[in-house]
Amino acid sequence: INTIIGTYLPPLVTDNLTMYAQLPNGIYDFDNTPAIAVDTSRAQDKNGALTMYQNDLYFKNKKSLIHYDGVDVKSIGYDERDGLSSEYLGEITAMTSSWKYLFAAVKGASYSHILTYEKISNAWRYYAKIPTMGLWVKNIFLSDSPDAIDRLWIIYGNYGYLGYFLNPMVNP
Numbered sequence: 001i002n003t004i005i006g007t008y009l010p011p012l013v014t015d016n017l018t019m020y021a022q023l024p025n026g027i028y029d030f031d032n033t034p035a036i037a038v039d040t041s042r043a044q045d046k047n048g049a050l051t052m053y054q055n056d057l058y059f060k061n062k063k064s065l066i067h068y069d070g071v072d073v074k075s076i077g078y079d080e081r082d083g084l085s086s087e088y089l090g091e092i093t094a095m096t097s098s099w100k101y102l103f104a105a106v107k108g109a110s111y112s113h114i115l116t117y118e119k120i121s122n123a124w125r126y127y128a129k130i131p132t133m134g135l136w137v138k139n140i141f142l143s144d145s146p147d148a149i150d151r152l153w154i155i156y157g158n159y160g161y162l163g164y165f166l167n168p169m170v171n172p
Contacts, residue, residue: 010048013057018070020057022048027059027068038066038073049104053097054119060092065104065117078104078115078124088113088126093157094140100169103127103152105137112137114152114165128165135159142168 012021012030019030020037024044029037043061050059057068058076067074078084087108094105102117112130114137117123130137138157144150152168 010050013050013052015052015055015057020050022050022059024048027057037070038068047091047093049092049095051095051097051102053102053117054099058095058097058102060095060104063089063091065092076117076122078106078117084115084124084126087111088115094137094155096140096142096152098142098169103140103142103168105140105154107136110134114140114154127168130154130156130163132159 010022012019014020017031021028021030024046025039025041026036027038027040027050028034040061045060045062048059050057056070059066059068064075065078067076078089088106090106090108092104093107093112096103100118104115104117106113106115110133112135114127116125116127118125135156136158137154139155141153142150143153150167150169151164154163154165156162
């Protein structure tokens with residue numbers, strides 16, 4: 001049984017000039033006329049996740065993360081292990097970014113994990129483990145509402161309540 005863990009059409013993202021959409025056959029660029037900017041028809045990943053990070057597009061393709069700068073496509077790991085323990089490896093289910101970090105939720109063998117990527121050091125780091133076995137992350141986002149304290153919010157795909165991590169920008 002193949003379990004869908006994300007969504008067939010993840011939310012659209014924009015760099016304020018171009019709108020991007022991810023479908024199994026490619027990344028679509030909606031500047032003037034919809035067209036495939038990056039062809040992913042060989043992978044046919046039905047569980048898409050994409051985000052803008054420092055004005056570039058990042059999208060998952062199976063168990064890897066791809067960087068697209070509008071011209072070139074480059075794999076940036078984390079599927080190449082990058083020093084991470086094998087228990088943290090799995091399929092990316094959600095992503096968000098800040099001015100400093102890209103956050104990726106990963107569905108591991110038993111637990112979901114949050115990893116961070118920093119473009120300056122080109123390094124992946126372990127951030128946190130979702131403390132309950134079997135919960136997987138459907139969406140993550142950053143917010144400082146209502147009290148001006150930064151939070152990384154977690155929405156689960158198989159649990160009715162959400163959670164958060166406080167001050168995610170401080171030494172993840």
